[in-house]
Amino acid sequence: MRRYGSAVLLLLTGGAVLRISLFSDLYLRYVQAALRPYLVISGSLLMLLGVVAAIRGMSHRDHEEEHEEEEAEDHSHSHGPRIAWLLTLPALALLLFPPPRWARTARAANRHSSRHRA
Amino acid sequence: MQNERTVVDGLRLAVRAMVYAVLGGAALIAIATVVSVLGPMLAIDLYTPPVAAWWTVFTAVAVQGVPFLFLGTVVSAAIGAFVPERVFTRLLPRNQALAVPIAGAAGVVLPGCECASVPVASSLMRRGVAPAAALAFLLSAPAINPVVLVATSIAFPGQPKMVLGRLVASLATAVVMGWLWARFGREEWLRLPKRTRTTASSPAGMKAFVAGLQHDFLHAGGFLVLGAAAAATFNIAVPRSILDIFTGSSWLSLLLLALLAVVLCVCSEADAFVAASLSGFSPAAKLAFMVVGPMVDLKLIALQAGTFGRSFAFRFSSTTWLVAVTSSTLVGWWLL
Numbered sequence: 001m002r003r004y005g006s007a008v009l010l011l012l013t014g015g016a017v018l019r020i021s022l023f024s025d026l027y028l029r030y031v032q033a034a035l036r037p038y039l040v041i042s043g044s045l046l047m048l049l050g051v052v053a054a055i056r057g058m059s060h061r062d063h064e065e066e067h068e069e070e071e072a073e074d075h076s077h078s079h080g081p082r083i084a085w086l087l088t089l090p091a092l093a094l095l096l097f098p099p100p101r102w103a104r105t106a107r108a109a110n111r112h113s114s115r116h117r118a
Numbered sequence: 119m120q121n122e123r124t125v126v127d128g129l130r131l132a133v134r135a136m137v138y139a140v141l142g143g144a145a146l147i148a149i150a151t152v153v154s155v156l157g158p159m160l161a162i163d164l165y166t167p168p169v170a171a172w173w174t175v176f177t178a179v180a181v182q183g184v185p186f187l188f189l190g191t192v193v194s195a196a197i198g199a200f201v202p203e204r205v206f207t208r209l210l211p212r213n214q215a216l217a218v219p220i221a222g223a224a225g226v227v228l229p230g231c232e233c234a235s236v237p238v239a240s241s242l243m244r245r246g247v248a249p250a251a252a253l254a255f256l257l258s259a260p261a262i263n264p265v266v267l268v269a270t271s272i273a274f275p276g277q278p279k280m281v282l283g284r285l286v287a288s289l290a291t292a293v294v295m296g297w298l299w300a301r302f303g304r305e306e307w308l309r310l311p312k313r314t315r316t317t318a319s320s321p322a323g324m325k326a327f328v329a330g331l332q333h334d335f336l337h338a339g340g341f342l343v344l345g346a347a348a349a350a351t352f353n354i355a356v357p358r359s360i361l362d363i364f365t366g367s368s369w370l371s372l373l374l375l376a377l378l379a380v381v382l383c384v385c386s387e388a389d390a391f392v393a394a395s396l397s398g399f400s401p402a403a404k405l406a407f408m409v410v411g412p413m414v415d416l417k418l419i420a421l422q423a424g425t426f427g428r429s430f431a432f433r434f435s436s437t438t439w440l441v442a443v444t445s446s447t448l449v450g451w452w453l454l
Binding site: 006009010013017020027029030031032035038039041042045046049052053054055058059081082083084085086087089090093094095096098099100101 | 131134135138150153154170173174176177178180181182184185186188189328331332333335336337339340341343344346347388424
């Protein structure tokens with residue numbers, strides 16, 4: 001499990017970002033509309049990175065005896081940084097229960113856009 | 119014989135991948151179903167309006183930061199894996215007093231919000247750039263890049279002085295902070311990242327790039343979430359009515375907006391719009407908000423603490439805040 005920790009985190013984060021930007025309009029609750037392409041790009045790249053990490057984790061197990069030196073060098077990287085597990089909080093929140101739009105920020109955004117139009 | 123082995127290995131890998139995907143997917147669906155059924159029952163009791171607001175602000179700050187943090191870690195991993203050290207020693211003059219303004223001006227090339235600048239600066243330091251110059255870059259990049267300046271000009275239509283003031287004040291703060299570090303900074307305050315220079319022995323640049331990107335993003339992402347949580351907590355705990363008390367005095371309002379910028383953690387592309395919407399405050403105060411925001415805020419402090427160490431983060435942030443407030447006061451008094 002330790003080997004796949006990084007992959008899981010990357011896939012979760014990428015998936016959450018993609019869910020709110022590519023597959024729905026939920027991102028408008030949290031960020032401005034102009035940010036959408038950046039969210040989509042970074043979400044997809046994160047998922048790609050997660051897949052690469054998962055594949056690397058699996059191939060490491062197969063070639064354990066052959067590449068002992070690589071193992072020793074990568075030992076510090078084989079489990080991701082522990083603080084990264086905090087990423088599960090916003091990722092799961094976005095995937096399971098996206099928080100609603102905050103009234104105060106909505107009011108500020110409306111105030112700004114109406115002033116802009118005038 | 120060798121070819122057979124690699125084909126069989128490949129097949130085994132593919133089969134294992136499919137099994138994991140199916141099992142993992144099934145487990146995830148099961149967990150999601152249970153949580154989505156039990157969740158609302160639990161959540162209704164806990165989901166008071168302040169808690170709901172906390173979650174919204176928390177996820178908003180986190181989501182805002184992710185694309186730029188990713189961009190920053192891509193650049194930082196690329197610097198670590200692909201750019202030879204000689205490039206930097208040749209680009210920047212050896213004399214630190216000269217290198218700082220150049221690095222500060224170079225901040226114009228890194229678009230994006232402040233989340234990107236911390237990993238890039240850390241990577242630059244690892245590649246031999248003097249900390250003073252890298253720190254000047256760290257402060258200036260989120261504030262003077264073209265995206266932010268354009269956003270500022272859009273948010274304050276017909277007021278080019280705001281854009282100019284932001285540029286001048288931010289650059290001045292970054293350069294002054296770089297010089298201060300060059301003069302007074304000490305090695306032990308700055309905890310450089312553990313990874314030493316392995317470029318001589320690393321197998322392929324691409325592999326090092328991917329590994330570096332993975333590690334840097336996850337590491338920084340964790341601290342981004344921490345900062346987002348702090349920002350959400352402060353945001354909910356401090357009532358907005360406090361703002362109305364201070365709109366009278368111009369000095370106090372400047373200090374107040376400078377403090378608000380630290381707590382609100384708005385990405386530097388958007389902070390011009392937030393500043394413009396703060397009605398009743400003097401232009402100098404709004405300038406202070408825009409200058410302080412990209413340089414000192416809770417998520418930045420968390421990122422810096424994670425990358426460079428806690429003692430550095432607190433020393434650096436507090437000094438930066440003072441210098442930024444002074445600089446925006448002077449520029450505001452001169453220009454606005």
